[in-house]
Amino acid sequence: MIEVQQVTKRYDTRTAVHQLSFTARPGQVTGFLGPNGAGKSTTMRMIVGLDAPTEGRATVNGKRYADHPAPLREIGVLLEAKSVHPGRTALSHLLGMARTHRIPRRRVDEVIDMAGLSAVAGKRVGGFSLGMGQRLGIAAALLGDPAAVMLDEPVNGLDPEGVLWVRNLLSGLAGEGRIVMLSSHLMNEVSLIATHLVIIGRGRLLADTTVDDLIGEQTTAGVVVATSDMATLRTALSRPDIMVTSTGADRALVTGIPAHEIARLAVEHGVPLFELVPQAVSLEEAFMKLTRDVVEYPSAEREATR
Numbered sequence: 149m150i151e152v153q154q155v156t157k158r159y160d161t162r163t164a165v166h167q168l169s170f171t172a173r174p175g176q177v178t179g180f181l182g183p184n185g186a187g188k189s190t191t192m193r194m195i196v197g198l199d200a201p202t203e204g205r206a207t208v209n210g211k212r213y214a215d216h217p218a219p220l221r222e223i224g225v226l227l228e229a230k231s232v233h234p235g236r237t238a239l240s241h242l243l244g245m246a247r248t249h250r251i252p253r254r255r256v257d258e259v260i261d262m263a264g265l266s267a268v269a270g271k272r273v274g275g276f277s278l279g280m281g282q283r284l285g286i287a288a289a290l291l292g293d294p295a296a297v298m299l300d301e302p303v304n305g306l307d308p309e310g311v312l313w314v315r316n317l318l319s320g321l322a323g324e325g326r327i328v329m330l331s332s333h334l335m336n337e338v339s340l341i342a343t344h345l346v347i348i349g350r351g352r353l354l355a356d357t358t359v360d361d362l363i364g365e366q367t368t369a370g371v372v373v374a375t376s377d378m379a380t381l382r383t384a385l386s387r388p389d390i391m392v393t394s395t396g397a398d399r400a401l402v403t404g405i406p407a408h409e410i411a412r413l414a415v416e417h418g419v420p421l422f423e424l425v426p427q428a429v430s431l432e433e434a435f436m437k438l439t440r441d442v443v444e445y446p447s448a449e450r451e452a453t454r
């Protein structure tokens with residue numbers, strides 16, 4: 149497991165992370181989310197020993213990263229895809245990493261092929277596109293065949309085929325019983341593969357939950373209704389806990405009551421219904437609502453909704 153236990157990180161007078169605790173478990177894809185400046189990168193750096201916690205403890209499979217004799221076999225990490233010497237080839241970069249852990253050459257060839265880099269393995273990394281750099285970073289994270297994988301924005305710069313590859317890869321790793329921790333601003337991708345969510349804001353835990361539970365807790369589902377007798381429908385739905393918002397002459401968004409109850413009341417009052425569609429709510433909408441008060445750099449539109 150990846151365990152963060154009451155971790156705090158201060159830089160002079162600024163607190164980047166405050167008493168943060170969560171666990172990423174085997175067999176799950178944990179989505180690690182938060183606005184810019186929330187403390188995500190700082191937390192991931194503390195997990196792998198690049199930053200030391202001011203207080204608390206971060207461990208991988210029960211030990212601090214630095215205490216593992218072969219850390220690449222415990223956790224594979226992608227924090228910054230471009231942190232590779234531009235003069236090295238993809239092959240020489242991975243071979244150099246492999247030698248630090250006595251990983252055989254065949255494993256290097258395996259991850260190069262897995263990442264779709266066989267045709268460019270002999271080219272210098274400085275000439276790589278953003279997407280190729282991401283693939284190399286993921287290959288490096290998988291090099292030690294680790295029990296845990298922690299990736300920061302892994303689909304950044306990838307084309308649709310690459311995005312699908314990452315999606316299937318991470319789901320497959322979790323299916324094998326490995327720990328997968330993913331940080332991303334692409335809520336749609338997270339909603340497709342994450343089974344566990346950890347959301348932070350200004351260094352503090354906001355939610356430790358699932359996608360379905362977050363959506364259920366942070367949003368009020370609505371139902372789109374179309375009828376030729378909106379006035380009677382409004383009368384049928386006139387309760388303090390129900391809100392009817394017109395979206396057109398014969399259409400409205402109804403909140404506070406499920407679709408089947410709207411249908412029952414419509415039948416009782418003789419109201420014809422042409423459309424009765426529960427409104428889909430996205431992870432992005434739930435995330436925006438949860439984090440609206442902890443955004444470090446809000447846009448004018450978000451400020452207006454506060």
